[in-house]
Amino acid sequence: MTQIKVDGELIEVPDYYTLMQAAEAAGKQIPRFCFHERLSVAGNCRMCLVEVKGGPPKPQASCAMGVKDLRPGPNGEPAEIFTNTPMVKKAREGVLEFLLINHPLDCPICDQGGECDLQDQAMAFGLDSSRFTENKRIVEDKYLGPLIKTIMTRCIHCTRCVRFTTEIAGINELGLLGRGEDAQITPYIERALSSELVGNIVDLCPVGALTSRPYAFTARPWELTKTETIDVMDALGSAIRVDSRGCEVMRILPRINEDINEEWISDKTRYVWDGLKRQRLDRPYVRKGKKLVEANWDEALNLVARKIKKAGNRVGAIAGDLAGVEEMYALKKLINSVGSNNIDCRPPMSALEANMDRGVYIFNPTIAGIEESDCILIIGANPRFEASLLNVRIRKTWRAKDLPIGLVGQRVDLTYDYTHLGEDIDSVKALATGSHKFNKILKKAKKPIVIVGEGAISLAKNSKKTGRDILSMSLMIANNAGALREDWNGFGLLHNAAARVGGLDIGFVPDNGGASSLEQLELAKKGELDIIFLLGADEYDLQSLDKTFVVYIGSHGDVGAHHADVILPAAAYTEKSAIYVNSEGRVQMTKRAVFPPGEAKEDWAIIRALSARIDKILPFDNLAQLREKLYAEFPHLQNINQIKAGNISAMKKLAKIPAKTSNVLLRSPIKEYYLTNAIARASKIMAECVKARREREGANR
Amino acid sequence: MSVRRLADDSVQPSSFSFTKENLAWAKKRIALYPKGREQSAIIPLLMRAQEQSGWVSKAAIEKCADMVNMPYIRALEVATFYTQFQLQPVGSKAHIQICGTTPCMLRGAEDLRALCQRKIAKKAHQLNEDGTLSWEEVECAGACVNAPIVTIGKDTYEDLTVERLEEIIDAFAAGKAKEITPGPQIDRQFSAPANGFTSLLNLNNISGKEKKSPANSKGKKTKNRVKSVNENKQATLFSAPKDKKDDLKLISGIGAVLEKKLNNLGITTFAQLAALKKADIKKIDDALSFKGRIERDEWIKQAKALAKGGVEEYIRQFGKKPV
Helix, strand or coil, X not given: CEEEEECCEEEEECCCCEXXXXXXXXXXXXXXXXXXXXXCCXXXXXXXXXXXXXCCXXXXXXXXXXXXXXXXXXXXXCEEEECCCHHHHHHHHHHHHHHHHCCCCCHHHCCCCCCXXXXXXHHHHCCCCCCCCCCCCCCCCCCCCCCEEECHHHCCCCCHHHHXXXXXXXXXXXXXXXXXXXXXXXXXXXXXXXXXXXCHHHHHCCXXXXXXXXXXXXXCHHHCEEEEEECCCCCCCCEEEEEEECCEEEEEEECCECCCCECCCCHHHHHHHHHHCCCECCCCEEEECCEEEECCHHHHHHHHHHHHHHHCCCEEEEECCCCCHHHHHHXXXXXXXXXXXXXXXXXXXXXXXXXXXXXXXXECCCCHHHHHCCEEEEECCCHHHHCHHHHHHHHHHHHHCCCCEEEECCCCCCCCCCEEEECEHHHHHHHHHCCCCHHHHHXXXXXXXXXXXXHHHCCCECCECHHHHHHHHHHHHHHHCCCECCCCECEEEECCCCCHHHHHHCCCCCCCCCCCHHHHHHHHHHCCCCEEEEECCXXXXXXXXXXCEEEEEXXXXXXXXXXXXXXXXXXXXXXXXXXXXXXXXXXXXXCCCCCCCCCCECHHHHHHHHHHHCCCCCCCCCHHHHHHHHHHHCHHHHCCCCECCCCHHHHHHHCCCCCCCCCCEXXXXXXXXXXXXXXXXXXXXXXXXXXXHHHXXXXXX | CCCCCCCCHHHCCCCCCCCHHHHHHHHHHHHCCCCCCHHHHHHHHHHHHHHHHCCCCXXXXXXXXXXCCCCHHHHHHHHHHCCCXXXXXXXXXXXXXXXXXXXXXXXXXXXXXXXXXXXXXXXXCCECCCCCEEEEEECCCCCHHHCCCEEECCEEEECCXXXXXXXXXXXXXXXXXHHCCCEECCCCCCXXXXXXXXXXXXXXXXXXXXXXXXXXXXXXXXCCCCCCCCHHHCCCCCCCCCCCCCCHHHCCCCCHHHHHHHHHHCCCCHHHHHCCCHHHHHHHHHHHCCCCHHHHCCHHHHHHHHHHHHHHHHHHHHCCCCC
């Protein structure tokens, strides 16, 4: 700790602080453009100038100068800086005047207007007029892909975008070419940037040079209603802010959540919003002949009720990737009420069972915990596309320290260096028995993490659950590496769907002789299942459902809806308040930003209405009552943002090495990152991203 | 300066590789840097690539970047930052870099540029018709005293006139570049005074050799030689008193060399200097090409004081000892 005087106020700060941090510790705001807490210091915008007493007789860039760089006073007094002197005021005015020399005055047609750092700071610190009478510079716009709109004349060369793409996203494609007046932000080759995180440079850009292409010219920030909620595109539950106008979601922005996404979100999370307006199921449909025709709620619900009554307990239900806890809970109660236990929320052939401890199916070390880790082993996952922000955390840790990373699975670009340990189950077995080279590194680690992909534990060969072997061997590896300790639980299962952990938590899995999703589909094929509920379930092979009456409860007209006999339109994640439990086991809740379109209703309400028509009324009339019941049964779900830890000894019990394993290749289940769920598949922007990616990869070949 | 970017694809070669010698040199160069810091070698590597093929092509940038394990965009940032890297093809026989900074501009760089525009190509960085020549205007080439100058390859050609540059361009175009000696193109040793030496004159006498400038040391005489003044044959202008000889060096502004010169002219005493009239001063000025030095350094005043009361009077008047 060291003492420093800021504007005459004596404060004590750690000696590694920069002047800017010290000033902020003293409660002084320092304007800045290029500086960003999560990026390296560039010091090129000069907006953060402060006066240093006794130091160099010129203003100093406070973001780039350390407190310990300052000289003490002549008698050893603490060093002193000023943020409000005439020198600082003049310096800021000068910097802004220079920045505005070449900045176009097109705020009225600029999408950044209203949330522009340059605009705000010019108002706060700038001069009222310009003395510049020459011609302004113009810069050609660059193509950075379907997500980013560029108006490069507005660029002030803060290089935040360059630093973000290089440091956080891990792609070396953007650069600042040329120098001086002719400096330009340019991609090496003008084509879509090859990262799933590029949308963040729109947020980072302090001016209107990089703006959101799909959002262009659609809304002004002050006319938007901001709803703070969470994302369901992957199993991380990134914190987002949904900006809506009327009944329309206009855009999605990240919120800061240090535990999960810091302040970044992936492109799928950010740009999926146009999928919320397309392919929507906005009224009930009933299949008549071969066609689905529009119906009203009464008609549709009565038809379903009739079918349920007839089916007895030959009823099944599969919950999809985006289902909230409440609707799964309601659906479970409904299915149970007719005497069936055919419920499932897991991918086909999943090794996870109803009676397993929570520690087995959550990401125990937590995302923030990755930064403490000193060795990471990834088994059968591609975190870059299965959980982009988790991958960002791994990269961040890898950049900060010497972090050995091993990968069993497909050799892919994860934006950091790793040791490829093999592609098949034999490599996992070698690691579990301790005969692999990487075991030595794992052994040495104090806080190792074993990340197991959901894809790996859902593997099957000859309809035998090979994934189960991988799960028990992974636990074995974690146990042998000392990752299953009371003070450090390093075993992390990485799910791919927002609904999964919540579903497992409330037991939306078949027990007591119930049929799993795959078994239900088998039964349906044989004609032994009369009615099946698909709660937004689109990721299954639904070809065999011809003989079964299919009720689709969901928001989008995707695969599931095409096979449906009755469609009951439901709400998407921005249109309802629902609990989701992320891969870490963290309980989070969405908030309603807009209302469901047309006649669509919230999912739990549909199920509740249906229960009344079959005279098995579920014991709740509103969401609060539903949650009351839910919390009584599963108390941990009421602790929003909390994680109920797994039981180490229960996890250890499952660790074993099977004598015989049938060999399979470990592959990530994500075939196309941009199209992993019904909302994304409905999105035009996501389709453009796919096209851009294919073009890029075609050009690479 | 203008926006610098890669040349059009139509002129980009499909590949680039270093010659055997250059490759060995490059590897040595990379090895100079500590492990993990090999990227520091990118500038010398790019420069070597430019020396090899005249300009830095996209293929060359990628090759150099690969050699130091550097992303292409980072190498391109370096290549576009330094204007010394040519990002488009240059004349196969000569790329003429005209210094256009103030001293050269004042001494006629604009005329040189006009010549290049007429003789080579209208615009900078354009090739002439047969692709042998190109030109550009650069910032200070670092030889202001020999302005105006041009740089071709690693050599500078100094003290140019339009005619001389035309000859040089012609020589390069004809492949006779070796016949042109780089350096000052007038009779002048490096950046020594163009009108001849003003100091250390007797050094030539001591060595007993005739003064030679490097430009004519090989016996080739340049056309626009400026006649140098031969100080030794200066006629005596004043009659020196025979009995007395003062130490003129006491006057601030007169050193050993000037004292000798003045003695040659016939001035040996303070009294003589003190009595100089305007016309006399002009005579001396002309003879020694002083350009007002006598008035500037107040020789007369100093000489009067010294003549009147010697060193004491000088100290009284000027508050310091004569040197």
